[in-house]
Amino acid sequence: MKTKISTSLIVFLQCTLILYGVILEESASAGEQDKLGGLGFSDRIGLFPEIPGWKKTDTMDTYDRRSLYDHIDGAAKLFLSYDFEALQLVEYQRDDSASVVVEIYRFQTPLHAFGIYSQERPLKGKYLKIGVQAYLEAPILNFVVGNRYVKINSFGLGKDADRILHTFALTIAVKIGGTTSLPAALAYFPLNGKKPNSEKFFAKDLLGYEFLCSGYTADYVDDNREFQLFLIEGTHSDDCLEMLKRYLQLAKSGQKIIKEGQYDIKDPNYGEMSLFWKGKTICGVLNLADRDKRMKYTIQMEGLIK
Amino acid sequence: MKHDERNHSRRAFLSKSIKGMVAGGIFGKFTGNALSFNLEDKKAEAEKEIICRTLGKTGIKIPVVSMGVMNASLPELVRRSYEIGIRHFDTAAVYMEGQNEEMLGYTFKGLGVRDKVIIGTKIFIPHEQRGMSPEKVKEIYLRVANESLKKLQTDYVDILYSHSVNDLKWLNHPGILEALQLLKKQGKARFIGFSTHSNMADCISDATRSGLYDVILTMFNYTLWDDQSLLNALKNAHLKKIGLIAMKTQCPQYGGHWKDVPSSKLPYYEGKMMHAAVLKWVLRHPFITTAVPGYTTFQQMETDFAVACDPEYTEEEKKFLNDKNMNLSLGYCRQCGECAKQCKNSVDIPTLMRVHMYAECYNNFYHARQTFDDIPSNQSLNSCASCNQCSVHCTHGINIVNRIKELQAIYG
Numbered sequence: 136m137k138t139k140i141s142t143s144l145i146v147f148l149q150c151t152l153i154l155y156g157v158i159l160e161e162s163a164s165a166g167e168q169d170k171l172g173g174l175g176f177s178d179r180i181g182l183f184p185e186i187p188g189w190k191k192t193d194t195m196d197t198y199d200r201r202s203l204y205d206h207i208d209g210a211a212k213l214f215l216s217y218d219f220e221a222l223q224l225v226e227y228q229r230d231d232s233a234s235v236v237v238e239i240y241r242f243q244t245p246l247h248a249f250g251i252y253s254q255e256r257p258l259k260g261k262y263l264k265i266g267v268q269a270y271l272e273a274p275i276l277n278f279v280v281g282n283r284y285v286k287i288n289s290f291g292l293g294k295d296a297d298r299i300l301h302t303f304a305l306t307i308a309v310k311i312g313g314t315t316s317l318p319a320a321l322a323y324f325p326l327n328g329k330k331p332n333s334e335k336f337f338a339k340d341l342l343g344y345e346f347l348c349s350g351y352t353a354d355y356v357d358d359n360r361e362f363q364l365f366l367i368e369g370t371h372s373d374d375c376l377e378m379l380k381r382y383l384q385l386a387k388s389g390q391k392i393i394k395e396g397q398y399d400i401k402d403p404n405y406g407e408m409s410l411f412w413k414g415k416t417i418c419g420v421l422n423l424a425d426r427d428k429r430m431k432y433t434i435q436m437e438g439l440i441k
Numbered sequence: 442m443k444h445d446e447r448n449h450s451r452r453a454f455l456s457k458s459i460k461g462m463v464a465g466g467i468f469g470k471f472t473g474n475a476l477s478f479n480l481e482d483k484k485a486e487a488e489k490e491i492i493c494r495t496l497g498k499t500g501i502k503i504p505v506v507s508m509g510v511m512n513a514s515l516p517e518l519v520r521r522s523y524e525i526g527i528r529h530f531d532t533a534a535v536y537m538e539g540q541n542e543e544m545l546g547y548t549f550k551g552l553g554v555r556d557k558v559i560i561g562t563k564i565f566i567p568h569e570q571r572g573m574s575p576e577k578v579k580e581i582y583l584r585v586a587n588e589s590l591k592k593l594q595t596d597y598v599d600i601l602y603s604h605s606v607n608d609l610k611w612l613n614h615p616g617i618l619e620a621l622q623l624l625k626k627q628g629k630a631r632f633i634g635f636s637t638h639s640n641m642a643d644c645i646s647d648a649t650r651s652g653l654y655d656v657i658l659t660m661f662n663y664t665l666w667d668d669q670s671l672l673n674a675l676k677n678a679h680l681k682k683i684g685l686i687a688m689k690t691q692c693p694q695y696g697g698h699w700k701d702v703p704s705s706k707l708p709y710y711e712g713k714m715m716h717a718a719v720l721k722w723v724l725r726h727p728f729i730t731t732a733v734p735g736y737t738t739f740q741q742m743e744t745d746f747a748v749a750c751d752p753e754y755t756e757e758e759k760k761f762l763n764d765k766n767m768n769l770s771l772g773y774c775r776q777c778g779e780c781a782k783q784c785k786n787s788v789d790i791p792t793l794m795r796v797h798m799y800a801e802c803y804n805n806f807y808h809a810r811q812t813f814d815d816i817p818s819n820q821s822l823n824s825c826a827s828c829n830q831c832s833v834h835c836t837h838g839i840n841i842v843n844r845i846k847e848l849q850a851i852y853g
Contacts, residue, residue, distance in 0.1 A: 209511050209689060212512055212735065213511075216512075277538065288567075343738045404739055
């Protein structure tokens, strides 16, 4: 019993020291300095905490927009389109040759960090509240916090993998800081029928159309029928007007007068779809044949949009 | 007239390919009218002849343009790609943390076309973690391959690659070879291959010698136009019937190449023109069976796939490829003239470099010959022939001596 208490006390003290260190460094660091561009102050001091029982390797690999390709090959293109800024990579090693590799990708905004995370998260996964959100699929744990997307990959952790990955993620998330909230626009998607964790943010070319800007999608199920809702937030209503005009051109719609409201479009790639334009927002429904149901969902979204 | 023979041979070959004829067993064709289309106005597309080639000893015949799925997350883009005639889809276990394979599997299952498509996927171990034992590497490869099959919702993949092979040690790693061969034996991989992004010539040459791999997915684009060791390695691999697939074909889209170009002109250099022109450059090499451009929009898909029906350059594309800014971004001869000042025989080296570019890069031997003939004889290759010690040095790193020798082989 005495041994257990002593062990618990040591673990408690270690955690306290880690958090204390985190708080001290947070007071001096992070987001504001990143605005300087390149590798900012927070990068220089390092976001990689000491983890009891683990030793960091002496070197830290860093990549910027030009060199990211060297690390992840062609996947770099996607990251660059999400305004990737820098990547740092550190490996932790344990005496038994187990290792944990931590990659911290920094993006221009938290929304872009969430965007790339949303493209890579699985529909079915073990989700955790770390930072904005994390998912755990041992041997990996990935999460997003602030403008960082963190990937933790492990080797040889055995049965303790979940616990160790969790510890790493929690400690790193606190050290990075920044927002832990999902993008506000996700609240415009109705809850009924929505598949959990299916929301995605696209940095550009929403729906695969170059005339559309960035936007969100989410997957839904209604009567066993799968379909998608999407949302575009323009900077002002003229943006939306222009995008809508281009969309109608694509669909070869003869409609000339464009005003706010509901539109039914025969999309050459998605088939019958509906969208609703209001101010600087466009929302819509794809892959749902039943027009009444499409109407139902666009009306719901319209109601949720402020 | 050696140059005439070469000229004729290449031009005739290209001419035949464009017409979709079967030339020497390399090209095939099909019309897409047997494909299912959802929309009436797409039928015209289906009537176009799509150039197909055979992937080495695998015998797989596929259109010269495939889909690099890596950055695409829209099932509709994959579905539409299938509808217009694309049959080969390239993904990897690491793309989008596995979501890319998941999306592809979901889409093909929905379409019910698994037996009509060729799926290539890849297994990747990061470079910094490649010091593991062969047993561990084998274990990871087998585990990841099985996970990929699950995500792709299939019992087999057509091509299973070892991803990002940049050195001979990894190429011939016993753990990898054992795993790939076992998966092939189990019927989980019809063919095995590797992908390579650097040190390509060495890896391809070694694989050609060993014959252990069926397919090679290699970075290949116009920035490599004067890499003779790579070109020779590819030609030899092709002769040994190793299937060659090109990736990173439209490299300028990865950014950073246009730092001297005003932002207002970037759409010109990164847009439709660039995509089509540089993809054509790749496909005009007959040893490449197909390319896997990584498009993410419907417009890019249409631009890329149009090349599968007509790889001939348009006048605008020729102009684009000759554009000063393009050349600056490629390491092409900048025509600065510094070399000419160094030559004691007053050879017109800048023009000879242009001749070389027309011939080797664009396969435009007609224009190359015209340009060559315009050089006064006392400033042309004749003057070089009398000089054994070329001391000319290109300030931008072009190997002038090599290029002169190649021109002498053609025009000497």
